[in-house]
Amino acid sequence: MxxxxxxTRKRPTIRxxxxxxxxxxxxxxxxxxxxxxxxxxxxxxxLSAIDELGYRPSAAxxxxxxxxxxxxxxxxxxxxDVFYAEILEGVASYLAENQLDTVPIILHGGHNRESExxxxxxxxxxxxxxxxxxxxxxxxxxxDRIGREVPVVIVGRRMNSEAIDVVSCDDELGAELAxxxxxxxxxxxxxxxxxxxxxxxSERETxxxxxxxxxxxxxTLIAGGYDMKYGTETGxxxxxxxxxxxxxxxxxxxxxxxxxxxxxxxxxxxxPDDVSIVGYDDIVLAGLDSFDLTTISQSIHQMGExxxxxxxxxxxxxxxxxxxxxxxxxxxVRSTTRVAS
Amino acid sequence: MxxxxxxTRKRPTIRxxxxxxxxxxxxxxxxxxxxxxxxxxxxxxxLSAIDELGYRPSAAxxxxxxxxxxxxxxxxxxxxDVFYAEILEGVASYLAENQLDTVPIILHGGHNRESExxxxxxxxxxxxxxxxxxxxxxxxxxxDRIGREVPVVIVGRRMNSEAIDVVSCDDELGAELAxxxxxxxxxxxxxxxxxxxxxxxSERETxxxxxxxxxxxxxTLIAGGYDMKYGTETGxxxxxxxxxxxxxxxxxxxxxxxxxxxxxxxxxxxxPDDVSIVGYDDIVLAGLDSFDLTTISQSIHQMGExxxxxxxxxxxxxxxxxxxxxxxxxxxVRSTTRVAS
DNA sequence: CTGTTAGCGCGTTCAT
DNA sequence: ATGAACGCGCTAACAG
Numbered sequence: 001m002x003x004x005x006x007x008t009r010k011r012p013t014i015r016x017x018x019x020x021x022x023x024x025x026x027x028x029x030x031x032x033x034x035x036x037x038x039x040x041x042x043x044x045x046x047l048s049a050i051d052e053l054g055y056r057p058s059a060a061x062x063x064x065x066x067x068x069x070x071x072x073x074x075x076x077x078x079x080x081d082v083f084y085a086e087i088l089e090g091v092a093s094y095l096a097e098n099q100l101d102t103v104p105i106i107l108h109g110g111h112n113r114e115s116e117x118x119x120x121x122x123x124x125x126x127x128x129x130x131x132x133x134x135x136x137x138x139x140x141x142x143x144d145r146i147g148r149e150v151p152v153v154i155v156g157r158r159m160n161s162e163a164i165d166v167v168s169c170d171d172e173l174g175a176e177l178a179x180x181x182x183x184x185x186x187x188x189x190x191x192x193x194x195x196x197x198x199x200x201x202s203e204r205e206t207x208x209x210x211x212x213x214x215x216x217x218x219x220t221l222i223a224g225g226y227d228m229k230y231g232t233e234t235g236x237x238x239x240x241x242x243x244x245x246x247x248x249x250x251x252x253x254x255x256x257x258x259x260x261x262x263x264x265x266x267x268x269x270x271x272p273d274d275v276s277i278v279g280y281d282d283i284v285l286a287g288l289d290s291f292d293l294t295t296i297s298q299s300i301h302q303m304g305e306x307x308x309x310x311x312x313x314x315x316x317x318x319x320x321x322x323x324x325x326x327x328x329x330x331x332x333v334r335s336t337t338r339v340a341s
Numbered sequence: 342m343x344x345x346x347x348x349t350r351k352r353p354t355i356r357x358x359x360x361x362x363x364x365x366x367x368x369x370x371x372x373x374x375x376x377x378x379x380x381x382x383x384x385x386x387x388l389s390a391i392d393e394l395g396y397r398p399s400a401a402x403x404x405x406x407x408x409x410x411x412x413x414x415x416x417x418x419x420x421x422d423v424f425y426a427e428i429l430e431g432v433a434s435y436l437a438e439n440q441l442d443t444v445p446i447i448l449h450g451g452h453n454r455e456s457e458x459x460x461x462x463x464x465x466x467x468x469x470x471x472x473x474x475x476x477x478x479x480x481x482x483x484x485d486r487i488g489r490e491v492p493v494v495i496v497g498r499r500m501n502s503e504a505i506d507v508v509s510c511d512d513e514l515g516a517e518l519a520x521x522x523x524x525x526x527x528x529x530x531x532x533x534x535x536x537x538x539x540x541x542x543s544e545r546e547t548x549x550x551x552x553x554x555x556x557x558x559x560x561t562l563i564a565g566g567y568d569m570k571y572g573t574e575t576g577x578x579x580x581x582x583x584x585x586x587x588x589x590x591x592x593x594x595x596x597x598x599x600x601x602x603x604x605x606x607x608x609x610x611x612x613p614d615d616v617s618i619v620g621y622d623d624i625v626l627a628g629l630d631s632f633d634l635t636t637i638s639q640s641i642h643q644m645g646e647x648x649x650x651x652x653x654x655x656x657x658x659x660x661x662x663x664x665x666x667x668x669x670x671x672x673x674v675r676s677t678t679r680v681a682s
Numbered sequence: 683c684t685g686t687t688a689g690c691g692c693g694t695t696c697a698t
Numbered sequence: 699a700t701g702a703a704c705g706c707g708c709t710a711a712c713a714g
Binding site for chain 4: 356
């Protein structure tokens with residue numbers, strides 16, 4: 001006995017339980033599924049047999065006959081940052097609270113299309129009731145095609161498809177809010193560090209440009225990405241570069257803003273006195289006294305709830321029509337922005 | 342056709358493919374599994390039938406006959422912080438690189454024993470080849486019991502059991518390194534903010550105390566936890582409190598150190614001139630210029646690789662005996678520590 | 683060498 | 699309370 005059990009003895013099946021309890025397989029099944037049509041005597045006999053053998057029903061066997069896996073597949077692509085972790089928490093607690101006998105499982109989508117596709121294939125083979133894509137790198141077309149095989153909810157990215165649900169922040173609006181805030185403070189030379197081909201980056205860029213043009217000023221785009229290094233790089237370039245430093249910057253996200261601030265401050269630039277900076281995402285870090293960054297909040301919590309609701313609706317009710325939900329972002333004013341001097 | 346397909350038509354099975362290709366089920370199976378004993382003609386016929394129908398083998402059915410799920414279950418309990426994300430990345434890439442046809446899936450273990458147990462039960466029912474526990478809240482006993490049903494690897498926490506693998510950092514050694522560094526710099530009044538009942542916290546405390554006593558000084562413990570707020574709280578208490586502020590602090594982790602620094606600096610305390618601070622974990626944040634925190638690095642990467650290796654060994658080779666691997670931490674000296682004045 | 687038949691694995695359910 | 703049939707894919711044994 002002990003550890004070699006596992007090696008020699010295979011897992012007990014429903015047959016073993018039936019035999020040990022002196023009843024039929026069917027009865028064991030009824031007991032396991034809490035059927036009322038079982039005598040107390042049989043029930044206790046079966047339950048103790050289950051206990052003694054350490055029996056666990058096989059999800060595979062049950063799934064086969066039920067034609068239902070009870071799984072929800074979540075494919076996480078790109079970086080697993082805090083943002084996604086919070087959404088995940090939302091999904092898990094929603095499923096738990098609503099007593100849905102459905103288990104969310106996360107698969108690693110990796111950083112490229114190929115591994116993401118592989119992860120999605122796994123979901124399809126596992127027959128997950130629904131596939132949730134967090135930050136997909138696939139084309140709209142590919143995703144649309146998957147949406148015809150299984151309910152798909154995509155998070156954090158805009159998409160045009162009638163076949164799938166979309167939960168996303170209104171990044172365009174968010175960037176508009178950020179830019180408008182700076183314009184209202186009297187800034188005119190406002191630059192935007194772009195998010196490269198990150199999720200929602202082009203919308204943020206569009207929002208920024210629209211607002212600038214609407215106010216009659218020329219947009220200034222600085223190519224970047226969602227990594228902190230793009231902030232530090234930009235900082236160095238601004239310090240060393242020939243041109244004037246803009247009086248305000250709309251950063252692609254908080255990390256970029258923080259990297260930028262860090263370099264500028266070390267270079268003797270005062271923030272917000274010389275340069276105002278707005279971030280995006282309102283990550284925990286942004287609220288820290290050292291940064292106290294003005295930023296755009298995505299209401300991640302609301303997003304998590306929405307995703308969970310959609311996932312469940314689609315997974316459980318096949319009549320449900322796909323929908324697109326845009327979460328409204330909000331401006332959070334802290335101390336990295338002030339009136340233009 | 343289109344979206345209603347999914348609602349009306351069930352997924353095609355191996356039979357449907359066989360029928361459409363005009364061959365037997367067996368042959369389809371052979372094609373799907375790349376058997377060489379299939380003529381090119383049949384193979385192409387089958388493959389195109391698969392393509393036309395959008396056939397995907399059912400993991401449940403295959404698992405049932407193979408007696409093998411091809412899944413590795415990862416249960417994440419407590420907070421899903423960056424630390425775990427990196428380890429995860431390690432496991433996924435190890436599995437991919439080594440071409441193991443095994444899929445890691447993550448289940449949400451929640452924040453309490455009950456939900457963690459539920460997640461582990463799911464793994465058992467899914468017949469995962471192995472269960473990986475990230476930061477379990479269960480008792481040693483419970484975990485040991487699970488280790489008799491399925492190979493278990495536990496990460497980030499010490500355990501005494503012959504039945505399961507353990508990958509953990511040598512937190513005691515890490516705290517010793519941190520404390521010794523400060524002692525070497527001539528500090529004597531060195532306080533330690535503890536990590537409460539967080540994973541590894543008691544080992545860190547032990548290491549700190551041992552080093553202090555060995556040097557002939559009295560340990561000063563400040564009850565805390567792994568959250569940033571414990572750093573800020575401690576900061577306020579030190580500033581307002583009656584006693585002298587210690588000349589150096591070993592924080593439970595980087596977040597606590599950062600919270601502490603933030604408050605102390607705002608209160609006019611210079612770091613490292615007045616107080617030296619050492620963190621623990623070497624999170625990305627610690628390397629940022631704004632903090633540039635001296636800390637203990639856990640070599641998360643090495644940890645991820647080790648976990649992955651153990652998971653695979655145990656999952657694939659049942660002869661493998663469980664082992665305990667302690668990762669050596671390293672001191673990273675930055676600018677928050679200096680010689681005692 | 684290529685292809686088929688039959689039976690199995692595990693749990694559910696209907697008719698007995 | 700039970701026996702038999704079933705769901706889907708795999709494979710050993712067998713046939714052409």
